[in-house]
Amino acid sequence: MTNFLFGRYLPGNSWIHQMSPQSKLLLSFYFVIVIFFANNLVSYGVLALLIIVVILLSGVSITFFLKGIRPLIWLIIFTVGLQILFSSGGTILWQWGPFSITNLSLINGGFIFIRFLLIIMISTVLTLTTTPLAIADGVQTILKPLKRVHFPVDTLALMLSIALRFVPTLMDEMETILNAQRSRGVDFGSGSLTHRVKAAVPLLVPLFTGAINHAENLSTAMEARGFTDSEHRSKYRIYRWQLKDTLSWIVFLVAGGLVLYLRK
Amino acid sequence: MDKAISFNQVTHTYQANTPYAQNALDNISLEIPTNSFTAIIGHTGSGKSTLVQHINALLKPTQGSVTVYNRSITPTTTNKNLKELRRHVGMVFQFPEKQLFEETVIKDIMFGPKNYGMVDAEAEQAAIEAMKLVGLDKSFSEKSPFDLSGGQMRRVAIAGVLAMKPEVLILDEPTAGLDPRGHKEIMDLASYLHDHDHITIILVTHQMDDVVNYASEVVVMDKGKIVQTGTPAEVFADPKWVYRMQLNLPTSAEFAQQLIDAGVPIGQLPLTIDQLADRITELARKGENPDD
Numbered sequence: 001m002t003n004f005l006f007g008r009y010l011p012g013n014s015w016i017h018q019m020s021p022q023s024k025l026l027l028s029f030y031f032v033i034v035i036f037f038a039n040n041l042v043s044y045g046v047l048a049l050l051i052i053v054v055i056l057l058s059g060v061s062i063t064f065f066l067k068g069i070r071p072l073i074w075l076i077i078f079t080v081g082l083q084i085l086f087s088s089g090g091t092i093l094w095q096w097g098p099f100s101i102t103n104l105s106l107i108n109g110g111f112i113f114i115r116f117l118l119i120i121m122i123s124t125v126l127t128l129t130t131t132p133l134a135i136a137d138g139v140q141t142i143l144k145p146l147k148r149v150h151f152p153v154d155t156l157a158l159m160l161s162i163a164l165r166f167v168p169t170l171m172d173e174m175e176t177i178l179n180a181q182r183s184r185g186v187d188f189g190s191g192s193l194t195h196r197v198k199a200a201v202p203l204l205v206p207l208f209t210g211a212i213n214h215a216e217n218l219s220t221a222m223e224a225r226g227f228t229d230s231e232h233r234s235k236y237r238i239y240r241w242q243l244k245d246t247l248s249w250i251v252f253l254v255a256g257g258l259v260l261y262l263r264k
Numbered sequence: 265m266d267k268a269i270s271f272n273q274v275t276h277t278y279q280a281n282t283p284y285a286q287n288a289l290d291n292i293s294l295e296i297p298t299n300s301f302t303a304i305i306g307h308t309g310s311g312k313s314t315l316v317q318h319i320n321a322l323l324k325p326t327q328g329s330v331t332v333y334n335r336s337i338t339p340t341t342t343n344k345n346l347k348e349l350r351r352h353v354g355m356v357f358q359f360p361e362k363q364l365f366e367e368t369v370i371k372d373i374m375f376g377p378k379n380y381g382m383v384d385a386e387a388e389q390a391a392i393e394a395m396k397l398v399g400l401d402k403s404f405s406e407k408s409p410f411d412l413s414g415g416q417m418r419r420v421a422i423a424g425v426l427a428m429k430p431e432v433l434i435l436d437e438p439t440a441g442l443d444p445r446g447h448k449e450i451m452d453l454a455s456y457l458h459d460h461d462h463i464t465i466i467l468v469t470h471q472m473d474d475v476v477n478y479a480s481e482v483v484v485m486d487k488g489k490i491v492q493t494g495t496p497a498e499v500f501a502d503p504k505w506v507y508r509m510q511l512n513l514p515t516s517a518e519f520a521q522q523l524i525d526a527g528v529p530i531g532q533l534p535l536t537i538d539q540l541a542d543r544i545t546e547l548a549r550k551g552e553n554p555d556d
Contacts, residue, residue: 010283064283173362179322180363183355184424185347185379202375205365209410 009131014059015244016129021138023245027252028126034256035118043262044114050255051121058129069120076116084109132164137237154230162218170211177206268432268464269296269319274328276314288314290488291328296481301458301465303475303496306485307510312468313358315485316434319466320353321346333431351380354430358437360421361414369395369412369420370405376428387427394427398453415446422450426457432464433457439471451478472514476500476535484509496535503533516540 016024031047038044055065086098087105094101130138140157147153178188181202188199276289288311296302304312317323318330321337330337335349357363366372373391374384382390395405398419404412409420422438435454439447455478457463467479475482475496482499484492486509492499500506503513503521513521517533520540524530528547534540 180357183320184376202365
């Protein structure tokens with residue numbers, strides 16, 4: 001768990017750290033779409049090259065980065081394995097009961113592997129270089145047009161930023177409760193399935209009551225500080241579109257065009 | 265004296281081998297004698313809580329070893345068979361009321377003892393005794409812990425630890441957020457358990473008055489290292505050093521220090537209010553008979 005990088009933030013001051021969150025979010029989204037257009041080795045090569053440049057620019061050491069996403073590899077291998085064993089079409093190379101491996105399924109499995117890897121890499125770079133609060137602000141900026149159809153964008157953004165703010169707090173609390181119950185003789189994570197489910201009760205009940213207490217206290221404190229509704233507020237953190245964002249978009253658009261040109 | 269707990273060159277690093285790595289304990293060697301009342305002090309983030317969590321193997325050393333009642337915990341110790349060790353060591357965490365979860369107070373207090381293998385009748389007996397110890401009336405036993413006040417919840421939580429009949433009791437800032445009366449009651453309880461039931465008490469605190477009033481040994485930590493051990497009198501002997509460690513003097517010593525600065529010859533720094541009063545009466549008597 002301690003080496004797991006997905007969803008964590010690593011403070012820094014690199015090119016990618018300095019980009020505005022809305023453009024980073026949109027770029028990741030755009031990149032994921034481009035990944036699905038790529039369908040041969042050359043086009044994937046372009047994307048892989050791009051992602052390596054992005055990781056280098058983010059200032060995170062490559063070995064550390066790869067180690068951090070390693071736990072997710074098992075999930076990918078599992079999915080790819082299913083894809084290879086169960087898809088049909090092409091020349092059959094090996095068959096046993098319902099399982100078969102064909103040359104097409106091998107190629108498809110390989111592509112799925114690369115796609116997963118690229119998606120995980122870009123989203124890990126995003127979360128590593130952007131604070132949770134900046135992500136919430138980015139989402140708010142991007143969703144702004146939805147206000148036209150009376151979608152409560154500001155409320156959603158508020159909920160998102162509070163939720164993100166409380167993730168580490170609740171994690172800490174979970175750790176403390178876990179330790180407190182351990183020293184009262186609870187054995188987490190061993191024994192039969194029913195035993196394990198039962199052992200979760202002394203953890204979950206305090207965690208939920210704690211969360212409800214937090215919510216009550218926080219809402220009282222917010223009201224006391226003059227919060228009435230989320231629509232009529234000014235903003236303290238303002239992220240402007242910078243030259244860095246424009247340049248990054250140009251690079252990504254060129255890469256996207258290249259992928260479209262190279263695909264078969 | 266026997267030693268209940270000994271630390272042998274213990275180093276603990278959080279999230280080792282990552283950019284998040286943080287050294288919380290740095291080569292610590294320490295012995296805590298049986299039946300002692302040890303206070304661990306140091307400013308916030310000096311490693312006090314990390315240190316005490318090693319005593320019941322919630323954390324394991326990155327280097328070195330910890331020995332608790334002849335059971336040794338090393339970096340390679342696995343999570344299996346730690347129950348026996350934890351039964352000896354009761355731990356009251358900061359804000360322990362957060363750990364309550366059962367439907368009734370009595371069930372919550374019985375939870376620990378039952379985990380350590382007591383049958384229901386035994387556990388209930390232990391729970392009733394523990395409730396008496398922390399000063400909770402029997403009428404509370406069928407109430408839901410979530411209906412109680414903050415102070416009462418904390419007592420239930422502490423009773424839940426005491427019902428396991430630990431030989432070592434670790435209290436991590438047990439009085440944080442309590443009113444003065446609740447504060448005194450909890451500290452008196454710790455003192456009673458120490459004197460009467462001969463339980464080894466380890467107290468993590470920021471209250472220097474509690475240190476001088478209750479503790480027999482003091483351990484001072486700074487930046488993950490132990491910088492001083494000794495009796496309260498030894499530790500607080502040098503006020504300048506105490507301030508440099510970002511700690512305070514006990515109230516009486518603080519007041520005496522101001523008297524000394526104003527030219528009153530107090531002599532050795534008094535630590536408790538009784539000692540201060542004695543010193544002042546002595547001086548006053550001398551003033552009446554300057555020839556003495």
